Amino acid sequence: MEMLKVKNLSISFGGLHAVDSFSITVNKGELYGLIGPNGAGKTTVFNLLTGVYKPDMGQIFLDGENITGLSPVEINKAGIARTFQNIRLFRNLSVLDNVKIGLHNIYKYSTIAGILRLPSYFRTERQMNEKAYEILEVFGLEKEADNLSANLPYGKQRKLEIARALATNPKLLLLDEPAAGMNPAETEELMETITLIRKKYDVTILLIEHDMKLVAGICEKIFVLNFGTELANGRPQEVLNNPEVIKAYLGE
Amino acid sequence: MKAKLLKINKSTRSVILTVGMILVAYIVCQSLIATGNMSNLLQNLLISMCYYSIMAVSLNLTVGILGELSLGHAGFMCIGAFTGAIFSKCTVDSIPNTFIRFTLAILIGALAAGIFGIIIGIVVLRLKGDYLAIVTLAFGEIIKNVLNVLYIGYDSKGIHFSMKDAVSLNLEKDGAVLVKGAQGITGTPRNATFTVGVVLLILTYLIVVNLVYSRSGRAIMAIRDNYIAAESVGINITKFKILAFSISAALAGMAGVLYSHNIATVQSSKFGYNLSIMILVFVVLGGMGNLRGSIIAAVLLTLLPEYLRFLRDYRMLIYAIVLIVMMLYNWSPACIAWRSKYSQKMHIRKGAAQKKSEKEV
Numbered sequence: 001m002e003m004l005k006v007k008n009l010s011i012s013f014g015g016l017h018a019v020d021s022f023s024i025t026v027n028k029g030e031l032y033g034l035i036g037p038n039g040a041g042k043t044t045v046f047n048l049l050t051g052v053y054k055p056d057m058g059q060i061f062l063d064g065e066n067i068t069g070l071s072p073v074e075i076n077k078a079g080i081a082r083t084f085q086n087i088r089l090f091r092n093l094s095v096l097d098n099v100k101i102g103l104h105n106i107y108k109y110s111t112i113a114g115i116l117r118l119p120s121y122f123r124t125e126r127q128m129n130e131k132a133y134e135i136l137e138v139f140g141l142e143k144e145a146d147n148l149s150a151n152l153p154y155g156k157q158r159k160l161e162i163a164r165a166l167a168t169n170p171k172l173l174l175l176d177e178p179a180a181g182m183n184p185a186e187t188e189e190l191m192e193t194i195t196l197i198r199k200k201y202d203v204t205i206l207l208i209e210h211d212m213k214l215v216a217g218i219c220e221k222i223f224v225l226n227f228g229t230e231l232a233n234g235r236p237q238e239v240l241n242n243p244e245v246i247k248a249y250l251g252e
Numbered sequence: 253m254k255a256k257l258l259k260i261n262k263s264t265r266s267v268i269l270t271v272g273m274i275l276v277a278y279i280v281c282q283s284l285i286a287t288g289n290m291s292n293l294l295q296n297l298l299i300s301m302c303y304y305s306i307m308a309v310s311l312n313l314t315v316g317i318l319g320e321l322s323l324g325h326a327g328f329m330c331i332g333a334f335t336g337a338i339f340s341k342c343t344v345d346s347i348p349n350t351f352i353r354f355t356l357a358i359l360i361g362a363l364a365a366g367i368f369g370i371i372i373g374i375v376v377l378r379l380k381g382d383y384l385a386i387v388t389l390a391f392g393e394i395i396k397n398v399l400n401v402l403y404i405g406y407d408s409k410g411i412h413f414s415m416k417d418a419v420s421l422n423l424e425k426d427g428a429v430l431v432k433g434a435q436g437i438t439g440t441p442r443n444a445t446f447t448v449g450v451v452l453l454i455l456t457y458l459i460v461v462n463l464v465y466s467r468s469g470r471a472i473m474a475i476r477d478n479y480i481a482a483e484s485v486g487i488n489i490t491k492f493k494i495l496a497f498s499i500s501a502a503l504a505g506m507a508g509v510l511y512s513h514n515i516a517t518v519q520s521s522k523f524g525y526n527l528s529i530m531i532l533v534f535v536v537l538g539g540m541g542n543l544r545g546s547i548i549a550a551v552l553l554t555l556l557p558e559y560l561r562f563l564r565d566y567r568m569l570i571y572a573i574v575l576i577v578m579m580l581y582n583w584s585p586a587c588i589a590w591r592s593k594y595s596q597k598m599h600i601r602k603g604a605a606q607k608k609s610e611k612e613v
Contacts, residue, residue, distance in 0.1 A: 050484060052480075071483075072483040072484055073483055073486050073487065073488055073489075076483075076484060076485060076486035077486050081484070081485065082484055084480075084481065084484075088478045088480060088481035088484075089477075089478070089481070090473065090474045090477035090478055090481065090482075091477055091478070092473070092476075092477050092541075093470070093473055093474070093477060097470055097473075100467075100470060101470050101471065101474045101482070101485060101487070102485045104467065104470070104471055104485060104486060104487055105486045107467075108467070109466075109467060111463070111466070111467075111468040111495060113466075114462060114463060114465075114466025114467055114468055114469070115459055115462045115463050115466065116462075117462060121466065124467070125466075125467075128467075164481075164485060165484075165485070167485075168485050168486055
């Protein structure tokens with residue numbers, strides 16, 4: 001069962017072919033790693049998948065549905081959620097509110113109901129709070145719910161970003177360097193959390209990561225990107241022992 | 253579960269505190285008037301305090317909550333003032349009930365300003381930061397200057413418009429001129445009272461505060477904090493920007509209606525750049541996103557110039573210095589640190605006193 005199918009995705013900025021004929025198939029429930037040297041185009045792939053950039057060529061299918069060229073909002077509604085390499089939280093809002101903003105399109109009531117405090121406001125807000133606390137508990141953030149998200153320590157900010165993305169109830173979760181800047185203990189904990197959310201939320205994950213311990217430890221398949229094109233693709237052991245990958249990225 | 257209850261209480265407590273503060277101020281003022289202890293000068297200021305507070309709260313929605321700097325807020329007040337006044341003048345005979353007529357005038361003024369807010373918002377909100385500020389400034393001036401040369405009159409044939417002068421309206425003998433260009437509108441029924449002003453202020457405050465603590469308000473604040481992340485979780489940026497901007501404009505229109513029903517002559521020249529900046533000063537001084545602060549700042553800064561009148565020529569100079577000092581006290585890091593240290597000391601002392609009293613019991 002294919003969750004994400006990308007065919008010949010390409011984009012250039014000026015004369016630079018940032019992503020060139022990128023094709024990948026991610027099956028439902030899989031955990032796919034996207035690795036490659038700096039500037040290989042990994043984040044550009046994420047930006048193409050989430051509609052931040054419009055591709056020059058190629059097609060993207062999510063769960064059989066063509067989502068090429070849709071806006072970021074429509075793509076999120078279609079079922080892709082993401083985190084960012086440089087953390088992008090709603091810094092002046094509480095941890096709880098960050099997750100509740102993720103629930104924006106899941107639990108709805110009108111602006112008028114909010115201003116007039118109609119019964120639907122109280123009912124839906126209660127449901128939102130319950131759901132948000134449930135998600136926060138998975139990440140061990142429930143005690144921080146009322147704190148300002150900007151005041152969280154770095155590792156917890158990264159977790160909150162994943163929690164917010166999960167709140168939109170995605171089919172496919174894109175994690176952009178979730179372990180960046182974490183110490184080994186935090187990375188270990190993050191690996192456990194990722195394993196847990198896969199089980200609990202039945203979500204397919206595509207992640208960019210430089211931490212080879214994490215990639216080799218939890219990814220079921222790995223895609224190596226170099227100069228915007230595929231260098232290798234397959235099971236971790238095959239890919240990580242591939243001489244070309246070692247030469248271009250891992251180092252001898 | 254406990255934490256959830258606490259959270260709801262926290263925001264509700266803040267709302268109760270603010271509304272209570274307004275009501276206490278209202279009761280104090282009313283009893284001072286009743287006992288004859290309030291000067292005429294101050295009595296005349298009461299209603300203007302209300303509409304300036306409404307303006308400050310509504311601008312705070314754009315500047316503090318949505319995070320976009322608007323320099324044309326007076327333009328929306330102007331639209332509200334004129335539509336409200338025209339409506340009241342036209343219907344003064346057909347709707348004899350003051351309450352109904354004034355309520356309708358307020359609604360129509362707010363609606364007209366809100367519609368302008370949507371139209372201008374669609375154009376303006378494509379821009380960001382400084383560019384947006386400059387374009388809102390331009391729109392504010394356009395509204396002011398168009399109304400400055402606009403003549404409107406009506407007779408048995410209907411309503412006539414002109415941009416030249418009253419004669420070119422070609423009115424019949426029974427006709428009357430409603431809006432006389434730079435002279436504006438005269439003879440609007442003076443229905444605005446302090447009570448109405450306070451009711452509208454509380455209404456404005458509740459609308460904005462309820463919006464902020466709702467799903468739409470969170471979406472608006474998410475856009476302010478990080479629009480790329482907001483898009484990535486499926487928030488329609490354009491929709492919520494225009495929503496916030498038009499609600500803000502509609503509330504400014506309401507303040508305008510209050511203004512035009514408080515004053516003998518409404519002239520568009522009063523709604524210039526200076527007024528927009530003055531309202532912005534209230535918002536900045538009261539704190540971006542802090543609605544209660546906006547109200548307090550608006551009230552204090554409306555009173556201040558009047559009480560500085562004895563300084564004559566030095567009045568605006570001292571006003572400026574007081575502004576700078578207040579700004580420093582509120583926002584300079586050194587002052588914030590000093591105040592938090594001081595309030596901590598107070599807390600410790602309070603805590604110690606409490607423990608002592610508990611022991612004694």
